[in-house]
Amino acid sequence: MIVFIDVLKKTGLRKSGFAEKILLSFAVRLFDVLPHRAALTLGALLGALLRVFARRKVDRAEARCVAALGVGVTPARAIVRASFVNMGKSAAEFARFGRLAPRLKSLFSIEGKERLDEVLARGKGAIFMAAHFDNWELAGARMAAEGYSVMPIYTPQRNGSGLNDLISARRAAMGMKMIPSEGFGLRELLRALRGGSIVIFMQDLDARKEGVVVPFLGLPASTATGLVKMHRKFGTPVVAVFPTRNPDGVHHTVHIGKVVSDLLDEDGSPFGTNMEKSLKMCNNILGEWVKSYPEQWMWLLDKWEFTRPF
16 A cells, blocks of 8 residues: 555645545555456556656666666566556555455465474474565465464554555454564564564665675675574574565565575674674575566665665
8 A cells, every 4th residue: 555655645645634534545445346457457556656656666676676676677667567567566456455355265275284294393483584575465464374373573654645554454453463673572582482473574674784785686785684693693584585476466476585594604603693694694595586586676765875875
């Protein structure tokens, strides 16, 4: 739903909270009544519309894509365009979660589930190293539907349009307990890990002054240290997890990837021994997924804003 609020911002209607609420309510209702493929088509169109209105942000996203992937302007433009379309589809799916919930297992397959089960059998919970790929919200819901205790860490959105209420309600319906990134969140995080839950860290965000600067796709980026600190303190395994949209545009796959914390860094030391080298390992894995599925990563995010604003 953030997509639709951003459309309002770019059309100059941001000053009217009432207008935002009306558009948000209308979009949710419309997505909910449409057949699924029609809703995805409409979401794709609105994602493309956002790209038209957010020209300045698009130009910066394309510049990031050129610099990070080493591609020309034309391929970068196509990648960013596809990323906006995927955001629109994901927003449509998020809005109609109530209808999708009974079909979630058929819409999302899980690849590598046995790897996750082996990790959880160690009795220390798990940290998902995730990123803004495909529909990351519904991917978490899919894991919850499988019976796992899933707890994403989140930062509340502004609520002028009721957006935060909508997001909170949808996430609660998805069976996930949200852990705030501020206040008493750390206490909840520790309880979750001790209870054998899966905690989700979105590792592709700009950590600004709180992070450590290491390369991401060859460019220096401030990178969050939380998952390495949690592994050091509790020995909780860190697992790379990414959802992707299948070629049919409707179905998805949640990939349970490498157990990052079982790997050795470039000097042959265990993960967590050296913060900078451990974060480089994380960023290298994230970067490989971006290279493999560039159109499914949210290029609207500026991972490099603190170190190299585009």
